[in-house]
Amino acid sequence: MSFASIRIVTDDLDALVAFYERVTGQKAERPAPVFAQFRGPGATLAIASTATVAMLKGALVPAANRSVFLEFEVADVDAAFAGLSVRSEDVVLEPTTMPWGNRSALVRDPDGNVVNLFRTPVSS
Secondary structure: OOOOEEEEEEOOHHHHHHHHHHHHOOOOEEEEOOEEEEEOOOOEEEEEEHHHHHHHOOOOOOOOOOOOEEEEEOOOHHHHHHHHOOOHHHEEEEEEEOOOOOEEEEEEOOOOOEEEEEEOOOOO
16 A cells, blocks of 8 residues: 545645645646645645535534644745744744654644644754
């Protein structure tokens, strides 16, 4: 089995796509007006309008996640955090060195999902 993607369903596709374009530094692929994706070496981050899952009758509820966060390894946590220009109420954790050595910053995306920008310790 190969992990292929994670998909976020949203009521505000354009806002979420703009946020993840800043996080990834990539322009989203937009094969349809209701769908966007960011392909990476490990998997794809897909973002879809609620219109794409209407047939699932409420199984997916946008902006209701409180148990999962998305993680992006970055070269410089402090610079990546500063580049997002998030509102103070969307900052979960300012750039911090964690007890296990990772440098992390946690923010909320426009739908409230937690995003971890992190860097593992550099070996000396």
